[in-house]
Amino acid sequence: MAANAPVAEAGAAKPASAAHKPAGRTPAPQSNFAPWKDPAKQPIVRFENVTKRFGDFIAIKNCSLDIYEREFFALLGPSGCGKSTLLRMLAGFEKPTEGRIIVGGKDITDLAPYERTDVNMMFQSYALFPHMSVEKNIGFGLRQDGMAKADIDVRVAEAMALLELEKFAARKPHQLSGGQQQRVALARAIAKKPRIMLLDEPLGALDKRLRQQAQFELMRIQETTGTTFIIVTHDQEEAMTVASRIAVMNHGELVHIATPGDIYEFPQSRYVAQFIGDVNVFEGKVTSIADGSVEIDWPAGGSSFTAAAVGGLSTGQQVWLAMRPEKVRISLSKPTAPCNTIPGKVIDVGYLGSISHYHVRVASGQTVTALRANSAQTVEQNIKWDDDVWLEWPYDAGMVLDK
Structure with a gap:
C-alpha cells in the first residue's frame, strides 16, 4: 500500500481502492446500498476541512467527511480521539475553529442547536425526566416545539x-x-422525525447481552424510519454490526473510512488492523515480487512468508504482514504446504464455546493467536497446553501493510 495515499476526501470516502487489495483476494461482500460510490449523489452531511481547538489542544485536525442519506454511519476510535467532538459540532454544541459543516446543502456552521431542525441527538445518559411518565418524556420535545396536542x-x-x-x-x-430507559430516550428523539439522528455511545450503559440485542434493535429502527443514523462508539464489534460505513479515528484525525468488511479485511495501516479485531503482525522486508505474490523475509523467526502482492511495494522495503487469527490453521502434524508454516508451542488455550483460542509461542518469542471452530459437541480439546504444534495459512490470507 502506498504510504502516502490519501485517507479520505470530502465526497470521496469509499472502501479501499483496488490498488490496495491483493490481486488474489475477493473484496468483502457489500449490500446494494452504497450511495458513496455514486458521483451523482450529494451527501446529507459534509464536514469541510473542520478543525477544532480547545486552547492549545487540537481535538479535530482538518477533517473532511461526507455522510449520505439513510446511512448508518459509525465514528469509531479510542477515548479522546475526537469522535464525540465531531458529533457535538454537528449537533451545534461546539463550534468549529476552522472549516464548515453543511447539512442538506445548507451551511449550518453558525446555527444554534435549536435551529438545526434536521438534527436530533440521543445522549449516553438518556437524560430522562424522573417526574414524567414514559409517554410524557417521549412527547417533551414536541411540546417544547409548540406542536398541537392531537399531533403530539x-x-x-x-x-x-x-x-x-x-x-x-x-x-x-x-x-x-x-434497556427500557434507552428505548424511551431513542423514542423521544425519533418522535421529532429528524433527518439525522446522532447517537453518542447510546449502548454504553447496557450489559453485553442487552447491548447486542440493542444493536439489532437500532438497525431495525433505522431501516424502518429511513433516518440517517450517526453513532459514536469505542466498541469495534458494535460498529461492525450496525454500520454501513465506519470512520476510524485517532488523535483527532480520520485514518480510514470504509465499509466494515473492507476495514476488517483491507485495513490501510497497522493501527486500523490492530484496532479492529484481533490480528497477528509479523515485521519483515520484501525480498521479491513476482506473479502477483510477494516474498517477505521474517528475520526474527528465521523464516520467510509468501503473501498476495499489493501496489506500491519495492524490494528491500520494510513491511508488516497482518494475519487474522481465524485464518491461521493449527495442527499437531507438520502441514504439507510449501510456504507459510511455522512451528511453535501452545502456551494458553481459551475455550469460548463456539470457538477456541490458541496462543502459540514461536521461535522469535512472539505469541501468535489461532482460532478454531468447535464443530463437535465436546469440551475435550485435542490440542492442549504445552503441545508442539504447527501454524499455517494460505498465501492470500494475510494483509501486507507498509505503515
Whole structure:
C-alpha cells in the first residue's frame, strides 16, 4: 500500500481502492446500498476541512467527511480521539475553529442547536425526566416545539409502537430497566422525525447481552424510519454490526473510512488492523515480487512468508504482514504446504464455546493467536497446553501493510 495515499476526501470516502487489495483476494461482500460510490449523489452531511481547538489542544485536525442519506454511519476510535467532538459540532454544541459543516446543502456552521431542525441527538445518559411518565418524556420535545396536542399524541403513539413501549406508557424512568430507559430516550428523539439522528455511545450503559440485542434493535429502527443514523462508539464489534460505513479515528484525525468488511479485511495501516479485531503482525522486508505474490523475509523467526502482492511495494522495503487469527490453521502434524508454516508451542488455550483460542509461542518469542471452530459437541480439546504444534495459512490470507 502506498504510504502516502490519501485517507479520505470530502465526497470521496469509499472502501479501499483496488490498488490496495491483493490481486488474489475477493473484496468483502457489500449490500446494494452504497450511495458513496455514486458521483451523482450529494451527501446529507459534509464536514469541510473542520478543525477544532480547545486552547492549545487540537481535538479535530482538518477533517473532511461526507455522510449520505439513510446511512448508518459509525465514528469509531479510542477515548479522546475526537469522535464525540465531531458529533457535538454537528449537533451545534461546539463550534468549529476552522472549516464548515453543511447539512442538506445548507451551511449550518453558525446555527444554534435549536435551529438545526434536521438534527436530533440521543445522549449516553438518556437524560430522562424522573417526574414524567414514559409517554410524557417521549412527547417533551414536541411540546417544547409548540406542536398541537392531537399531533403530539399521534407522534408519541407511533414512537412507542416502533420501540415496543406501549405497555410502559404510564411508568416513570426509575421503574424501567436500563434497556427500557434507552428505548424511551431513542423514542423521544425519533418522535421529532429528524433527518439525522446522532447517537453518542447510546449502548454504553447496557450489559453485553442487552447491548447486542440493542444493536439489532437500532438497525431495525433505522431501516424502518429511513433516518440517517450517526453513532459514536469505542466498541469495534458494535460498529461492525450496525454500520454501513465506519470512520476510524485517532488523535483527532480520520485514518480510514470504509465499509466494515473492507476495514476488517483491507485495513490501510497497522493501527486500523490492530484496532479492529484481533490480528497477528509479523515485521519483515520484501525480498521479491513476482506473479502477483510477494516474498517477505521474517528475520526474527528465521523464516520467510509468501503473501498476495499489493501496489506500491519495492524490494528491500520494510513491511508488516497482518494475519487474522481465524485464518491461521493449527495442527499437531507438520502441514504439507510449501510456504507459510511455522512451528511453535501452545502456551494458553481459551475455550469460548463456539470457538477456541490458541496462543502459540514461536521461535522469535512472539505469541501468535489461532482460532478454531468447535464443530463437535465436546469440551475435550485435542490440542492442549504445552503441545508442539504447527501454524499455517494460505498465501492470500494475510494483509501486507507498509505503515
